[in-house]
Structure formats: C-alpha cells, structure tokens
Amino acid sequence: MLEALRAGGSRALVMRGEPGVGKTALLDDLAERATGCQVVHAAGVQSEMELAFAGLHQLCAPMLERVDQIPSPQREALHTAFGLSRGPAPDRFLIGLAVLGLLAEAARSRPLVCVVDDAQWLDRASAQVLAFVARRLGAESVALVFAVRMPDGVAELARLPELVVGGLTDADARALLGSVVRGPLDERVLGRMVAETRGNPLALLELPRGLLPAELAGGFGMPGAAALPQQIEDSFRRQLAPLPDDTRQLLLLAAAEPVGDPVLVWRAAQRLGITSGAAAPAVGAEMLEIGTHVRFRHPLLRSAIYRAATPEERRSVHRALAQVTDPEADPDRRAWHRAEAAPTPDEDVASELERSAERARARGGPAAAGAFLERAAALTRDPARRTERTLAAAQAMHQAGAPDSALRLLSLAEATPLGEVPHAHVDLLRAEIAFAVNRGGDAAPLLLKAAEQLEGIDVRLARETYLDALSAAMFVGPFAAGSGVRKAAEAARDAPQAPHPPRAADLLLDGLATRYADGFAEGIPVLRQALQGFRGTDLPEEEGLRWLWLAHVSAVDIWDGTWDEHSARLVELARDTGALTALPLALSMRIGMHVWVGELGAAASLIEELETVTEATGSHLAPYGALALVAWRGREAEGTALIEATLEEAARRGEGIGVAYAHWTAAVLYAGLGRYEDALAAAGQVTEHPHEMGVSTWGSLVELVEAATRTGDLGRAADALQSLTRLTRAGGTDWALGLEARSRALLGDGPAAEADYREAIDRLSRTRVRGELARAQLLYGEWLRRASRRLDAREQLRTAYNAFTAMEMEAFAQRAERELLATGEHVRKRSVSTISDLTAQEVQIARLAGDGLTNAEIASRLFISPRTVEWHLGRIFAKLEITSRRQLQRR
Known part of the structure; x- marks a missing residue:
C-alpha cells in the first residue's frame, strides 16, 4: 500500500480480525513506516455511534484549513455536516465528494495515510461517507485503512479490499505466553490456553493476569469455554477487583x-x-x-x-x-449524557434530545436523529407525546435507509392506542417504506389508505399522498391486484379540492387522475396546465425534485413539448442542490430525451455517468436509459441480454412499468433488425392490457402497426392503428399526428399512402424526434422501391441512411443500406473516427472535457477527485498525441 501511495496511487483496505488479534498494532506499525507521508487518525467510539459525522470530523479536523480549496457546494455541505454553518441538510453523497476532494487537496504536498480504528463503532453517517470515499479513490496519493472487529461488520465497507488478521502460530503463541508467565506452567494448562485463545495475542497476554500461580500450574479455577472477547473482558474485570x-x-x-x-x-x-x-x-x-x-x-x-x-x-x-459538558459547544453529547443519567422518564431531558435530533437532521444525519428521538421517546411519560416521538424516530430511520429499524419503531408506536392523526401517519410511513423497499407490492393500497385517512387532517398532505399512490400504482402496472392504476386514479379523482391557487403538483394529480379514470383525452387539458406549472421559475426546489420526473413522463405520454425542459431542469436541480439520490432517475429521463432526438452520443455519455452514480449511491433503478439506447442503436447481443435481465429483475420486484418499457424497447430493437415476428410479440405484450400498464402504450402501438403489416397480420395492424388514432387525435401535436400518418401509410395503398408518408415526414420534420423522422423516410423509401420508383426511393433512403449513420442507429442504417443496394445505388461508407485506445473512464472524461467542463465539474459528475481527473487527462493527451483541451474538443 505504501509503495503504491508513494508512486501516486491510492488504496483502500479493510482489516478484519477478532478483538485483541493485533489490528491496532498493525495500524501503529503502518503509521511508523509511513515516512514522508502525512498520517491522520480516527477511531469509532461505541458511545458516539448516535452522533452524526463524529468519526468523520475526527479524521478531517486536521485538514479543515484546506476546505476553501474544494468547490463551493461541497464546502458548504461539509460545513453543515460538521455544524460549522447552517444550511439545508446536505445529501450524504455530496458530503462524500467534499471529503474526497479535501483528502485529495491535503495529499497534494505529501501522500496521505488515513487510519480508522474500531470502524464497527463509527456512526452510520461517517461510515457511509468514508466507504463512499474509499470506493472512489483514484490517483490522489491517499490511503484509507479501516480496522473492523470480527464477528462484527460494517455493511457500508463491503466489497472493499480486505485483509483478515489471524492469530499467532502455535509455537509463537506458546512463546508469547511464556514471556508473561513467571514460573512453571502446567503443560496441559498451556495447551488449553493456546487452544482456547486461538493464538490471539491480547488474550495470551491478559488471561494469565490475576490468576494465582497454583491456578496456572495446575489449571485449578480456569475459566470455562466462554467466547474469547468475554474471556478477555473477564480477565480485565479480575484486574479491577484489587483497585481502590x-x-x-x-x-x-x-x-x-x-x-x-x-x-x-x-x-x-x-x-x-x-x-x-x-x-x-x-x-x-x-x-x-x-x-x-x-x-x-x-x-x-x-x-x-x-x-x-x-x-x-x-x-x-x-x-x-x-x-x-458545555451546553453551547457540545449540546448533543451533553444531551446524551443526561439521557444515560436519567433513572426515570424526564420531559426536560427528552426535549433536549429532541433538539439534538433536529440538529442531527439539519446536518444530514437522519440515523443519528432517529437514535436521539428513540431515546427521547423512552424518556417520555405522556403516552401521546411518546407515540409522536416514536413516529418521528421511525421517519428519521426511514430517511436514513434503515427500513427494519423504522418498521420496528412503527410496531412500538402501534402497541399503544392511537388517535386518528397518528394512525394516519403510521399508515403513511408504512406505505412509504413499502414503496422505497419494493416499487411493486403493497405500496399503492397502503398509500391510498393513508391518503384517505389524511383527508380530514391535512388536505395538502392527503393530495401528495394520492399522487404518491398513483405513482406507485403506475410502477406496479399489470402486476397490481384488482384494477390497479384505475382504482388509484378514481380514488385520487375524488380527493379534496386543492387550495387556490393550485400548485403544479395539484394540477398533475388532477390531470393524471382524470387521464386514468375518465380517459386519455379528458386528462390532457389539465395535464398541459400542470406541465406549464412545472416550467415556472417559482417552482420550489423540493417540489421539483419530487415530481419533475412524473411531469416528464406525462409530457412524453401526451407528446407535449415541455418534456425536454423537465428532464433538463431535474438534472440541473439534482446536481445544483446536491440531491444525488435523485440523480439516477433524473439522468435516466435525460438519456431517454437524448435518444428520442437522435443524440445517441450524448445519451451514451450520460449512461456512463449514470452507471457511476448508480454504483456510488447504491441505486436499484431499472436501466431505462440504457434500454432505449441499445434498442435504437440496434446492437442485438447487448440489447437482448439487457432486455432479458431487466424483464427478470423487474418481474421479480413487481415493477410492471419496467416490464412494459423492456418489451417496448425490444420491439424497437427487433424492428431495426428486421425481426418483425419478434417485434410483434414484444409490442403485443404491452398493448394487450393497455389500461393496466400505468405507462403510455402509444410507442408499442406504433411498433405493433409496423410489425403486424410486415408479417401480414393486417387485421391486428388495423386494430392497433384505431387505438393509436384515438390517442394521437387527442394529443394533436405534430409528433403525435406524424406517427399516426406514418402508421396509417403502412396500411394504405396508392396516392393515399403516399400522401400519408409525406404528411408524416412533414410533421415529424417540425419536431425534434429525428429518429422517428428517419424511420418515416426509410419506410417511404421502402414503399417507393416496391412501387418501382427507384430514383424517388433513393432520395428518401439516402436521406434516411445518412441520418441513421449520423445518429449511430446502426441496425436501422443497415436496413436503409440494404434497401439502397436493392435500388442499384452504391453506398459510400461514412468513416467514423474511433478512440479505442482509451479506457471507458478516459472516454467519459474526454467527452466531458471536450464539452468544456472544468476538472472540478468533471470530478463532481463522475464521483472522483479533481486530481484523478487531472491524472486521467494527462494519459488521454498522451494517448491521443495532443496537448490542449481545444485539440481534444476537435478530436
């Protein structure tokens, strides 16, 4: 590790071993050997596990004078986490980026060794951040070494390189034992002690202390076969007995x-x-x-x-x-000591713990807030107040990503008689946990039940809960028991009216409820109002982060032109506010937009960023963006594998929307490849139960019309066109009507079909959906060739071929090429420059640098440090034989 560090690399290591095996001694030895390096220490403390970022502050305190050298959002997040300034609770991944940047800056002068002992006792917030940093180390000259007690573990440190520290050999154990035992030692006693300690050095040193020579000589009074840590603690307790x-x-x-x-x-x-x-x-x-x-x-x-x-x-x-303890400088430790000192319920102490919970939540430590609130509830005499604090603790644990702890606290709350308000909040929180843990399942019915209970208590919260229920039902789609989306929509439609003026979220609820309960056309007017509301400059950040994704989905559903703005704003909001847990969904929306408009290179770049974010944040979102990209590119092996994996995983989770999306992308993939039977089967999976899908089926209806006409199933194609036309006429945009005209042309003949193709091309050329436009030109060209109008066909096919090639839609380009060759035209291959010498991460960094992003901005996007970006750019410049970013942009 030290050799790699001095050579400019970075390393992370988790040492695991039972108590007393020598982990701390090895850490001390590492620190002594780290000549020419800076060494900073931290240690988990069992009694501090409830104090958010306590362990992280230990580690970072010696370096905080460098905090001004990291980007402003990260600096502010770190200041807030450490209680050095006030601000909105920061996302823990933003704090992770801040710590990564801080360590990198500290290592600029000399390599940095960070030693964390007793990591099993780190507070959860610190463990999450340090694990995040450890996985993102690159070329910073930073080593991060953890010591963890076995059998305890730290879930956050899983998958990091590991060194298991075992006991001494039998001969060494005997030698060590002999060094601390004076006088003769019974051979049988010696053998038993060596065997029971399993070569644990601390046990060998400590167990003989306090034993009489006769006990050691003959084994009289030796302890039984207790667990080793217990034996060591018993030895320590024996040593306490003679003390004053x-x-x-x-x-x-x-x-x-x-x-x-x-x-x-x-x-x-x-x-x-x-x-x-x-x-x-x-x-x-x-x-x-x-x-x-x-x-x-x-x-x-x-x-x-x-x-x-x-x-x-x-x-x-x-x-x-x-x-x-100073109540001003260290109020949270004071509160915790007071709680541990309280023999009976004490409202004054409970209130102080509650204030500590608020401070923990403001610093971005929901797990710590939950611990404070749980202890506060235990010290609360009034049953109603105790229930309130228990529910608040459960909510904090849910926010911390600890569903088991949250459900345990909910059970405690339910064990007491509940009034109407707390009962509604219990049901709401249980539903939110169900939706977070599993997008399918029981979330929608639980949310509907909670929303109904909240109607007479809090209209705004009730309406938000109905919108959550509708979202959950849409995710479940055809896997829902009963009527699913329609049932949720009917319940939401009957919700109390929104206060005037309605928020964008209120209009979105009304529009979606109408769309799924009363019909597609009936919901469009209100949905368009809602979509305009989400464009407003006065949209609160919280509302945008929570609902913009649903606004984007709804805009695509009704072919509304705001879809681009919604996805762009959601990505911007997630990045600017540091809400990195919202970023995977935001990026997926944006990737889909880039695919629709034919910007597959931009989509691919975001896919790489999405994979980085997903790995860093532990997100379990279905790969919606990757599915769309691989389908429109037409890469058969890669696409088939991804589609099959997504279908299996989404079905396992009960996520019907993921299943529908995978089938639609399969239909697009097979259409590009000319496998129309497979495309027909895939599209049919979505359109078979349109009302239960919870997602727009028009995309699959478009694919079904084309696949059915190509396979000769004209009756099925006509039925699909009729269903599609009801939707497109209600939508009324050039995008909608262009797709309708293209689909109608496939079933037409003679001048009417040609007029439809021309209308489709005319309408789609006024939109940004370049892939759909090129497909219209391809289909028109194919129709012209079959009508023996070769010159006219070549014009359309050449235009389509060039468009598909420029957009990197490989399978559709090959279809156009085959048709061109059939007209007798020679197809000139377009050369595509490659950068195959670069690694995947180098390609990612090169693209972002070519787009004009700074090292710090690239680092934030890719969850690495600016120093690692700098190192990669040096390698990129060398491989491409260039010397500047301007040359990189041209390349």
Whole structure:
C-alpha cells in the first residue's frame, strides 16, 4: 500500500480480525513506516455511534484549513455536516465528494495515510461517507485503512479490499505466553490456553493476569469455554477487583467519556469527589494513560469497565459528565449524557434530545436523529407525546435507509392506542417504506389508505399522498391486484379540492387522475396546465425534485413539448442542490430525451455517468436509459441480454412499468433488425392490457402497426392503428399526428399512402424526434422501391441512411443500406473516427472535457477527485498525441 501511495496511487483496505488479534498494532506499525507521508487518525467510539459525522470530523479536523480549496457546494455541505454553518441538510453523497476532494487537496504536498480504528463503532453517517470515499479513490496519493472487529461488520465497507488478521502460530503463541508467565506452567494448562485463545495475542497476554500461580500450574479455577472477547473482558474485570474504589470510579468515568478529553474527565471527577491520586493505581497497572488524551490499554478494557458497573454507578458518572459538558459547544453529547443519567422518564431531558435530533437532521444525519428521538421517546411519560416521538424516530430511520429499524419503531408506536392523526401517519410511513423497499407490492393500497385517512387532517398532505399512490400504482402496472392504476386514479379523482391557487403538483394529480379514470383525452387539458406549472421559475426546489420526473413522463405520454425542459431542469436541480439520490432517475429521463432526438452520443455519455452514480449511491433503478439506447442503436447481443435481465429483475420486484418499457424497447430493437415476428410479440405484450400498464402504450402501438403489416397480420395492424388514432387525435401535436400518418401509410395503398408518408415526414420534420423522422423516410423509401420508383426511393433512403449513420442507429442504417443496394445505388461508407485506445473512464472524461467542463465539474459528475481527473487527462493527451483541451474538443 505504501509503495503504491508513494508512486501516486491510492488504496483502500479493510482489516478484519477478532478483538485483541493485533489490528491496532498493525495500524501503529503502518503509521511508523509511513515516512514522508502525512498520517491522520480516527477511531469509532461505541458511545458516539448516535452522533452524526463524529468519526468523520475526527479524521478531517486536521485538514479543515484546506476546505476553501474544494468547490463551493461541497464546502458548504461539509460545513453543515460538521455544524460549522447552517444550511439545508446536505445529501450524504455530496458530503462524500467534499471529503474526497479535501483528502485529495491535503495529499497534494505529501501522500496521505488515513487510519480508522474500531470502524464497527463509527456512526452510520461517517461510515457511509468514508466507504463512499474509499470506493472512489483514484490517483490522489491517499490511503484509507479501516480496522473492523470480527464477528462484527460494517455493511457500508463491503466489497472493499480486505485483509483478515489471524492469530499467532502455535509455537509463537506458546512463546508469547511464556514471556508473561513467571514460573512453571502446567503443560496441559498451556495447551488449553493456546487452544482456547486461538493464538490471539491480547488474550495470551491478559488471561494469565490475576490468576494465582497454583491456578496456572495446575489449571485449578480456569475459566470455562466462554467466547474469547468475554474471556478477555473477564480477565480485565479480575484486574479491577484489587483497585481502590475511587480508582475504579475514575476508570468508569473515563470509559463513559467518549472523546478522551482529560480536562473534562478531571472536572467530572471533581464533581464526584475523586482526587488526582486515584489515577496512580490504574496508570501503574498500565490500564490507563493520561496525557493529551485519556486512553485505555485496549477498547475491550473500556467495555469491561463499563459493563462491570451497576446501573446506578453508570448513571452517576454520566450525570457528572453532563454537568461539566458545555451546553453551547457540545449540546448533543451533553444531551446524551443526561439521557444515560436519567433513572426515570424526564420531559426536560427528552426535549433536549429532541433538539439534538433536529440538529442531527439539519446536518444530514437522519440515523443519528432517529437514535436521539428513540431515546427521547423512552424518556417520555405522556403516552401521546411518546407515540409522536416514536413516529418521528421511525421517519428519521426511514430517511436514513434503515427500513427494519423504522418498521420496528412503527410496531412500538402501534402497541399503544392511537388517535386518528397518528394512525394516519403510521399508515403513511408504512406505505412509504413499502414503496422505497419494493416499487411493486403493497405500496399503492397502503398509500391510498393513508391518503384517505389524511383527508380530514391535512388536505395538502392527503393530495401528495394520492399522487404518491398513483405513482406507485403506475410502477406496479399489470402486476397490481384488482384494477390497479384505475382504482388509484378514481380514488385520487375524488380527493379534496386543492387550495387556490393550485400548485403544479395539484394540477398533475388532477390531470393524471382524470387521464386514468375518465380517459386519455379528458386528462390532457389539465395535464398541459400542470406541465406549464412545472416550467415556472417559482417552482420550489423540493417540489421539483419530487415530481419533475412524473411531469416528464406525462409530457412524453401526451407528446407535449415541455418534456425536454423537465428532464433538463431535474438534472440541473439534482446536481445544483446536491440531491444525488435523485440523480439516477433524473439522468435516466435525460438519456431517454437524448435518444428520442437522435443524440445517441450524448445519451451514451450520460449512461456512463449514470452507471457511476448508480454504483456510488447504491441505486436499484431499472436501466431505462440504457434500454432505449441499445434498442435504437440496434446492437442485438447487448440489447437482448439487457432486455432479458431487466424483464427478470423487474418481474421479480413487481415493477410492471419496467416490464412494459423492456418489451417496448425490444420491439424497437427487433424492428431495426428486421425481426418483425419478434417485434410483434414484444409490442403485443404491452398493448394487450393497455389500461393496466400505468405507462403510455402509444410507442408499442406504433411498433405493433409496423410489425403486424410486415408479417401480414393486417387485421391486428388495423386494430392497433384505431387505438393509436384515438390517442394521437387527442394529443394533436405534430409528433403525435406524424406517427399516426406514418402508421396509417403502412396500411394504405396508392396516392393515399403516399400522401400519408409525406404528411408524416412533414410533421415529424417540425419536431425534434429525428429518429422517428428517419424511420418515416426509410419506410417511404421502402414503399417507393416496391412501387418501382427507384430514383424517388433513393432520395428518401439516402436521406434516411445518412441520418441513421449520423445518429449511430446502426441496425436501422443497415436496413436503409440494404434497401439502397436493392435500388442499384452504391453506398459510400461514412468513416467514423474511433478512440479505442482509451479506457471507458478516459472516454467519459474526454467527452466531458471536450464539452468544456472544468476538472472540478468533471470530478463532481463522475464521483472522483479533481486530481484523478487531472491524472486521467494527462494519459488521454498522451494517448491521443495532443496537448490542449481545444485539440481534444476537435478530436
């Protein structure tokens, strides 16, 4: 690791081993060997697991003077997370980018080694951020090393390189044991101790302490076969027994104080009447070291001391620590100490914990907020207030991505009699968790139930919940029990009226409810009003992030021209506000837009970014953008594999919208390849149950008309055209009517068919859907060739071929080429420059740099550091034999 670091590389490593096996010793050895490097330390503390970003602050504190060198949004996110400034709660991935940038800046002068001991006790927010950083390290000269206790684990650190630290060999274990045991040792006792400790160095050093020579010589009184950490803790407790009472109390005080601040410990000791002389026996026994920090010989010694104390003894030291903790500088630790000191419910302490929860939530630590609120609920005497705090804790845990904890808290809340309002909130939260965990399933019925209960309590929240229910039903589509989307739409249609003036979200709810309950045409006027509302400059950020994706989908559904603006604004909002969890869906929408307008290169670039974001954020969104891209490109093997995988995964999750989308893209793919039987089968899967799909079926109806006419199933094609025409006439845009004219031409003949083809080309040429326009020209050319009008056919086919080639729609281009050859025309191949020497990430960086983005902007897009971008650009310039970004843009 150090060799790679000094050569400019970066590494991450997780050391795993049981307590006492030597992980800390190896970290200390690493720090000693890291000559010429900077070394920063952090350690998880069990009693600090509820304090958001406590571990991260430990690690970053020595480098915070460099924080001004990272981009402003990241700097502000880090300041907010650490409580250095106020602002909206930052997305944890934005904080991750900030920390990555900060470490990279710190490593500019010298390589940086970051050591994190006892990572199993990191607060969850810190663990998430540090794991994110570890996976994104590149060329920063940063090493990030974690030590994790086994069998404990840190889920966030999964998939990182791992080193398992085992025990000593039998011979070394005997030698180590012999170094601490004075006098003869019974061979059978020695063998048993070596076997039971499994070569654990700390156990070999500690277990003999406190045993009498006779016990060691003959094995009398040896402990039973308890778990090794328990054996070590028992040994530590035996060592406590001979110490004076005030020394044991001082040790307990130090064990309960997580920071290791000697000033704080001595102030609390004074409160308890403990004198400075109490430390001497503990220091002499090498249990405790008091210098600039208070440190125990081993974390297990700390936990042994704490567990050995009675509840009243623990409450006593926490009370003293609360009294000496500054309520202005460290209010959250003070609140936690007060909570641990409270023997019975205490509203004053519970209120203080509630305020700590608000601070944690504002810093972007919902898991910490949930812990504070859960403890506050336990200290609340009033049943109604206790339920309220328990529900708030459940909501925080849901926001933290901990559904099991959230559901456990909901069960606690439901165990008490609930009034109308809390009962509605329980149902709403349970529905939200169901929708977050699994887009299919029971989410829509649960949301509808919650929305109905909320009608008489909070009209705005009720309407938002109806919109969530409708969204959930659309995701489930044909997998819903009963009538699915229609049932949700009918319930939403009967929701209380929105306050005046209605928000864009209110209009969207009314429009979608009408569209699915009363009919496509009936919903369009209100939907168009809603779509204009989402274009407004006064649209709140929260509302945009929450609903713009649904506005975009609705715009495509009714062929409305605002679809481009909605997807662009959603991506911009997600990036500008740091709402990176919203970015995967936003990018998927944008990719689809680029595919529709024939900008497949731009779509491919965003696909690479989407994959990076998805990997970094752990998103489980179906690959909607990738499906559209591979279908229109016409890459058979890649497309078939992706479609099959998506169908399987979406069906498993009960995500009907994903199944419908995969079938539609399959129909497009097979149309390009000329496999019309397969295209017909795929399109039919979507159009078979149009009312239950929860997604527009017009795209599949268009494909069905073409595939059915090509396979001679004219009756089915006519039925599909009739269904399509009802939709396109209601839509009334050039996009809609152009597709209708093209589809009608396929079933026509003579002058009427030619007029329809010309209308289709004329209308589609006034839109941005270049792929559909080129397909109209291809079909018209094919029709002209079959009518033996070769010269006219060549004109249309040549135009289509050039368009498909420019858009990289390979299968459709080959179809046009075959038709051109059939007319007798020689097809001149267009040369396409390649950059095959570059890696996938280098291509991604080159494209973004060519678009004019700075290193910092590229780093933010790709979740890497600016230094890694700089390093990649150096390699790109060398491979392409260029020296400037201007040359890169031309290339």
